[in-house]
Structure formats: structure tokens, C-alpha cells
Amino acid sequence: MMTKPTEGVISVAQANAAKMADRNTSFVFDEWYVAALASEVGRSLLSRTLLGRRIVLYRTQAGTVVALDDRCIHRSYPLSAGTLENDTIVCGYHGFRYGAEGDLVEIPSQDRCPRGLGVHRYPVREIGPMIWIYMGEASAPRTEPPIEAVLNLSKWEYSEGYLPLRGNYVSLHENLLDLTHLSYIHAKSFGTPDYARAPFEVEIEEGCYALKRSVVPTTLPPVWAVPTGISSPSAARIATSTFVSPGLHVVEVTFYDSALPEEERTRFTIRTLHLPTPESHDSTHYFIVHCRDFALENQEITKFMHDQLFSAFREDVEALELLEGVLRCADADFFEISIASDRPSVEMRKYLKRRAGATLGT
Ligand code: FES
Ligand SMILES: [Fe+2]
Incomplete structure (x- = not known):
């Protein structure tokens, strides 16, 4: 029985991978990253x-x-x-x-x-x-941190945290850009079985890569059902993951009850800033700021959501550390097969590789 791809398929996969950033690629220095939490x-x-x-x-x-x-x-x-x-x-x-x-x-x-x-x-x-x-060489950077273009923090309720990750930051960006994994890695936390099969759209432009997944109708897990009050199986969960820069990835999710007529729907939105800062090629400082536009100034809800979310993000950390153990052993025969939902992350990884090369050349 033939289970391994043909030599031709493997060599095409390896040629594509050679254009993509991986755990061995140089860092992109000419960028802003989160160095620490203010506290x-x-x-x-x-x-x-x-x-x-x-x-x-x-x-x-x-x-x-x-x-x-x-x-x-x-x-x-x-x-x-x-x-x-x-x-x-x-x-x-x-x-x-x-x-x-x-x-x-x-x-x-x-x-x-x-x-x-x-x-x-x-x-x-x-x-x-x-x-x-x-982290660039110039004492006067050409840009400002990308966060200000993404949201005005003063209008949102937020909580922040930090997770040390024994893995490379490229894998973390890739993890965030395709939330198919919610049905598997997060099966016991905030994933639902319908997530992986939900329709998605991609958006690709130089330096900005996004995937939008519409899970409708669905049942919300407690972390969203409790604060939004949407507990029916007619919930909508529309999630967009966007790679903004090597140091910033934004996941925005909107929830509403799809059984209600359009004009009667209350929309609840969360925006999670995932802030990966490479420490080394084997480790990443994973900062997270979770923002919401509802239940403002409700500290009880903040604590409830923070605890649930951070236990889910720890599932990503555990999974990425397992993955890193495999990637670390990659030999000359190593190959990976990409699928349609990987398109934004493949393009994102090519972009990181180009940026890393440009930095090296200067
Ligand atoms: S004073 Fe700093 S190493 Fe000597
Ligand atoms: Fe995840």
C-alpha cells in the first residue's frame, strides 16, 4: 500500500518550504515588538x-x-x-x-x-x-508600533498576560492564522466540533494576511455564552485572524444571535492582541492583551473571561511545544503538505523570509 507521497510531490513541497520562514530563519529586526508588560x-x-x-x-x-x-x-x-x-x-x-x-x-x-x-x-x-x-539599528524608527492602527485601547475593556513558549514564533503566527485547530486543540475549552468545517475566506496583501471563518449557526462555549447571554444553538461566531506584523497578530470575533432579525441583533466583539516576541530560535515571549467592547468595567466578567481564555491559550502553548520537539528533529527528508486554509500562513511565512533576508542584507 502506498501512503507516502511520490518523490515529485515531496520535492515540490520542499521547494515551496524553502521560500517560507521556519524556526531557522533570521529574525526581522526592523520592527516593533512587545518587550514586557508595563507592570x-x-x-x-x-x-x-x-x-x-x-x-x-x-x-x-x-x-x-x-x-x-x-x-x-x-x-x-x-x-x-x-x-x-x-x-x-x-x-x-x-x-x-x-x-x-x-x-x-x-x-x-x-x-x-x-x-x-x-x-x-x-x-x-x-x-x-x-x-x-x-529592535532595528536606527535610533529613530521609521514607524510607530502597529497597535495604534489596530485599536484605540481606551474604548475597550481589557486584561493582559504573558506565557513563556518553548517554541519558535513562526509556528505561533501560523497557529493563530488558521483557527481550524479550535475543534481539536481546544476541543475541551473554547472550540466546537463545527469550527473546522465552517466556511472561510482569505485576504492576502503584502505584509497583511487574514482568514475569516463564519461559524453560523453554532453553540457558544461558556467563555462567550456567559458574558454575551447567547446560549441558544443559533449563535453566530465570526472570527478573523490577521497577521499585522512579526510582533502582532489580531484575532477579532463577533457574536450575535442569528435567529433574530438583522435589526434586532446585538453584536458583541472581542479583539485579542497576540504579541509574539522571539526570545531565541527555540523560544518566544507570548504576550496577550484580550479586549472586549461589552460588559465594560465589569471586573467579575473580566476575571471569568481571563481565566478561561488563558487556560485555552495554554493549550496552544502545550501543542506548539510538542510540535517544536518534532520540528527540531527535521532531517533532509522532512516535508509538509499545505492545504487551502494554509494559504494566508504560507504567504505570511514567505513574507517573513523575505523580510529576514532584507534585514540581513542591510
Ligand atoms: S565595569 Fe563593567 S565589566 Fe568592568
Ligand atoms: Fe489556539
Whole structure:
């Protein structure tokens, strides 16, 4: 019995995969990523590896977030292992002192401190619960964090969280872009059996990849049925996953009762910001901000939804860690077959590969 594809099918699949980003592809540095939750950064030194670079974060006395390369220019001791004195860092090895701009301002073993020495200071923006960092070389980035084009946080109720993921960020984007997996990975949480077979549409343009799935009629799982009050089997669940940038993926879902006439339908919308920041090729900082436009200022609902959602997102983390274990062992015979619902993610991965190549060339 023949179960393995022919050599021809395998070589076409491998040729396509060669154009797509995977766990070995370089990172896209010329972009904004979430470095930390705002609540994590205070008056102590926070060390974090982002896109393979060690960064130290802290707040000045005035509350401004500072992000510097976490390596003393003297003998490479991590600055995060030093001390924060007022707005300066004193290296814990031989006492070099750095100002909030990253400039070296004092060498204790000599009177004179040469000018023009220091460490790179990264541009940062604090937006709601997120600290964004620009990882490109330029000290003045050409763009702003993509979040502001996606939503105005002040109009939404939100809660945020962080999950460490022992897996590559490309797989996380791919997971988010095709929610077919809700019927399987999330069968016991917020998935329903009809999800995988629901009709979908795709939208593809350079740098923006989306898949919209319409699950109508359906029964909502408790995480949505309780806060919306839609408990009938005539619910509509319309979900759009959009890759916005290497550091931002938005999933928007609208719910309403499809049994009601159009004009009587109350629509409830959630937008989840999935914020993957590569730590290394094997690990990702997975930040999440979950926003809703209903039950505003209802903290009980916030807690209920947050707990349910984060236990579902942990299912993704577990699945992606299992997947990573397989991908790590890929050999020369490795191939994968893509299907119609993979189109946005295939194009997204090609885009990431092009961007990674462009970064390397500059
Ligand atoms: S390594 Fe920092 S002062 Fe020597
Ligand atoms: Fe998922």
C-alpha cells in the first residue's frame, strides 16, 4: 500500500518550504515588538532576551522606560547584574556608570571618563499595558508600533498576560492564522466540533494576511455564552485572524444571535492582541492583551473571561511545544503538505523570509 507521497510531490513541497520562514530563519529586526508588560518594569533592573539580544529594562524616577543593551562595554558583565542608582546603572564588576541614554558617564578607577562611549539605547513606547521596543539599528524608527492602527485601547475593556513558549514564533503566527485547530486543540475549552468545517475566506496583501471563518449557526462555549447571554444553538461566531506584523497578530470575533432579525441583533466583539516576541530560535515571549467592547468595567466578567481564555491559550502553548520537539528533529527528508486554509500562513511565512533576508542584507 502506498501512503507516502511520490518523490515529485515531496520535492515540490520542499521547494515551496524553502521560500517560507521556519524556526531557522533570521529574525526581522526592523520592527516593533512587545518587550514586557508595563507592570513588569519598575525601579529594578529587568533582564530580557529579545530576538537573541540581551536587553536591560528599568524606569527612571520620572517613570520613563529605558531599554539598553545588557552588556558592559568594559568586560561584558551584564548591566542587569549591577545596581540602579537614581537614573543610572552602575556595573556590578568594576563600577562603570551609564546614564539613561546609555552613555558612559563615570569610570571610578580614573578621573577622566572619555566621551562618546556607551551602550545602545532602544526606542520604546508605553501603550496601555504594553512596553514596545524597536529592535532595528536606527535610533529613530521609521514607524510607530502597529497597535495604534489596530485599536484605540481606551474604548475597550481589557486584561493582559504573558506565557513563556518553548517554541519558535513562526509556528505561533501560523497557529493563530488558521483557527481550524479550535475543534481539536481546544476541543475541551473554547472550540466546537463545527469550527473546522465552517466556511472561510482569505485576504492576502503584502505584509497583511487574514482568514475569516463564519461559524453560523453554532453553540457558544461558556467563555462567550456567559458574558454575551447567547446560549441558544443559533449563535453566530465570526472570527478573523490577521497577521499585522512579526510582533502582532489580531484575532477579532463577533457574536450575535442569528435567529433574530438583522435589526434586532446585538453584536458583541472581542479583539485579542497576540504579541509574539522571539526570545531565541527555540523560544518566544507570548504576550496577550484580550479586549472586549461589552460588559465594560465589569471586573467579575473580566476575571471569568481571563481565566478561561488563558487556560485555552495554554493549550496552544502545550501543542506548539510538542510540535517544536518534532520540528527540531527535521532531517533532509522532512516535508509538509499545505492545504487551502494554509494559504494566508504560507504567504505570511514567505513574507517573513523575505523580510529576514532584507534585514540581513542591510
Ligand atoms: S565589566 Fe563593567 S565595569 Fe568592568
Ligand atoms: Fe489556539
